[in-house]
Amino acid sequence: MKYVVDSALCAAHGLCADTAPDVFTLDDDGFNAAAGRTVDVPEHLEAAAREGAAACPESAIQIQD
Amino acid sequence: MTTSERKTTGEIGGRDHFTDFDLDSKEFSENFDEVVSAVHQGCPVARSEAQGGYWVVSGFDDVRAIGQDWQTWTNTNGYEPTRSGTDDARLYPLEIDPPYQTRWRAKLGEYFSPRAIRSNKDSIRRNVNELIDQFIEDGECDWVDAFAAHLPGRVFFSTMLGVPLDDLPYLQAAADQAVRGPVEDRMEGWNKVGAYLAGYLEQRAKEEPRGDFVDAVLEGVTTDDGEPAPFMHKVFVMVDMLAGGLATTTFLLSGIAHFLATHPEDARRLADDPGLRPGAVEEVIRVYASILSLGRTATKDTEIAGQPIRKGEMVMLSYAAAARDPRHFANPHEIDITRRIPTNIAFGYGPHRCIGSHLARLQALTAMEEMLRRLPDLSMAEGQEPVFSHSTVTRDMDTLPVRFTPGAKETS
Ligand code: HEM
Numbered sequence: 001m002k003y004v005v006d007s008a009l010c011a012a013h014g015l016c017a018d019t020a021p022d023v024f025t026l027d028d029d030g031f032n033a034a035a036g037r038t039v040d041v042p043e044h045l046e047a048a049a050r051e052g053a054a055a056c057p058e059s060a061i062q063i064q065d
Numbered sequence: 066m067t068t069s070e071r072k073t074t075g076e077i078g079g080r081d082h083f084t085d086f087d088l089d090s091k092e093f094s095e096n097f098d099e100v101v102s103a104v105h106q107g108c109p110v111a112r113s114e115a116q117g118g119y120w121v122v123s124g125f126d127d128v129r130a131i132g133q134d135w136q137t138w139t140n141t142n143g144y145e146p147t148r149s150g151t152d153d154a155r156l157y158p159l160e161i162d163p164p165y166q167t168r169w170r171a172k173l174g175e176y177f178s179p180r181a182i183r184s185n186k187d188s189i190r191r192n193v194n195e196l197i198d199q200f201i202e203d204g205e206c207d208w209v210d211a212f213a214a215h216l217p218g219r220v221f222f223s224t225m226l227g228v229p230l231d232d233l234p235y236l237q238a239a240a241d242q243a244v245r246g247p248v249e250d251r252m253e254g255w256n257k258v259g260a261y262l263a264g265y266l267e268q269r270a271k272e273e274p275r276g277d278f279v280d281a282v283l284e285g286v287t288t289d290d291g292e293p294a295p296f297m298h299k300v301f302v303m304v305d306m307l308a309g310g311l312a313t314t315t316f317l318l319s320g321i322a323h324f325l326a327t328h329p330e331d332a333r334r335l336a337d338d339p340g341l342r343p344g345a346v347e348e349v350i351r352v353y354a355s356i357l358s359l360g361r362t363a364t365k366d367t368e369i370a371g372q373p374i375r376k377g378e379m380v381m382l383s384y385a386a387a388a389r390d391p392r393h394f395a396n397p398h399e400i401d402i403t404r405r406i407p408t409n410i411a412f413g414y415g416p417h418r419c420i421g422s423h424l425a426r427l428q429a430l431t432a433m434e435e436m437l438r439r440l441p442d443l444s445m446a447e448g449q450e451p452v453f454s455h456s457t458v459t460r461d462m463d464t465l466p467v468r469f470t471p472g473a474k475e476t477s
């Protein structure tokens with residue numbers, strides 16, 4: 001599984017990292033550190049990644065199975 | 066939902082909006098709040114026989130779930146029932162699905178990020194004040210004609226596209242015709258916009274790259290066949306930006322003015338407390354949701370809220386109704402400037418969620434700031450009401466006659 005963060009949408013709410021701190025990290029300004037990139041998710045973190053993506057108020061994180 | 070739980074009829078203003086919904090109808094636009102409340106209560110998936118037949122989905126949770134499930138609900142069949150699905154005039158990335166759609170979003174995203182958009186703040190403020198200067202000595206104006214119809218084009222053409230200043234009046238007039246002109250003239254307006262943008266792309270391809278949004282479009286991405294995106298797709302991307310970004314923001318800017326003009330108490334609080342302004346903008350975006358609805362087509366037999374939907378049928382996601390779902394918002398039709406909304410569904414949900422949301426928000430916030438400063442007693446002109454209209458896709462305000470204490474120009 002991979003996730004993509006849409007940099008047009010990330011608004012630094014920080015809920016992804018609150019919900020799934022092992023998957024998502026924030027940069028110094030509070031934006032998702034992976035904005036604009038596609039990232040592989042290790043199998044044991046897939047459920048957490050889904051929860052973190054679902055928590056995003058801007059729909060900025062898309063999961064790709 | 067079973068029949069026994071339902072509000073039994075959707076009859077309002079001479080039409081049954083449960084069994085014979087028509088997004089384009091006067092019966093809907095003239096009774097907007099009432100019809101939205103009725104479908105939330107009695108018919109979350111309404112049937113329309115207009116335009117060859119479609120379904121209208123209004124519930125917040127249903128709209129969100131469909132928006133996120135692009136495998137079941139494709140955009141490739143067009144954004145409304147009358148789209149032919151032919152390939153000569155499309156809107157991208159609106160009318161494509163992941164993974165091609167995702168590649169375009171990844172390519173363009175950085176130019177629309179909050180950080181990138183914020184760098185336009187001074188230029189937006191300058192444009193706001195130049196427009197206000199044109200009417201501030203008069204003490205009255207039609208807000209749509211004098212302000213709201215102009216700011217989004219000025220901002221997009223000058224800051225994002227970097228087109229020569231001399232071309233702005235032509236492009237603005239063509240976009241205006243496409244978006245607000247008489248319905249029968251709109252196609253001609255879009256053709257002018259498309260031809261101009263294609264020519265502009267061709268010309269920029271010959272110039273030194275500026276490292277801007279236009280260069281990113283020109284670089285392009287690969288299609289699902291692994292080929293470089295053809296030139297036409299790049300034109301479709303440019304046209305989508307204007308189709309998606311002009312009329313929507315015009316309605317939002319009209320909504321800001323209508324709200325301030327009719328809620329003097331709130332206007333005073335917002336003048337005193339800048340911290341309340343971003344939340345107020347978010348509420349105006351929710352209640353004056355500019356996109357009435359956009360379509361998805363079922364890729365297989367499925368169901369929504371118990372309503373079976375067959376493969377190939379089109380559903381219209383009613384963002385404007387979902388933004389007023391009473392299950393998510395108390396007093397859904399009211400703007401409450403202290404309400405905190407976790408997700409503004411007016412910008413959609415899922416992979417197609419609005420790429421321009423931060424640009425729209427910044428224009429609205431900057432306009433609100435300058436209105437509170439320069440037009441603090443803005444009110445509706447004596448005895449006047451705004452004129453609303455809408456199409457299947459957009460909600461519009463045609464006129465908004467306002468008045469205010471005349472002030473002095475600030476720029477020359
Ligand atoms: C109040 C202002 C706006 C509202 C309410 C709004 C609403 C929306 C909605 C609901 C969608 C989702 C489409 C779908 O689900 O199929 C969308 C997509 C889009 N919007 Fe906006 N929009 C606004 C302003 C803008 C601006 C300023 C721009 C560009 C400069 C823009 C460009 C687009 C584009 C290109 C898409 C398609 C994205 C895709 O398919 O990936 N919009 N917008």
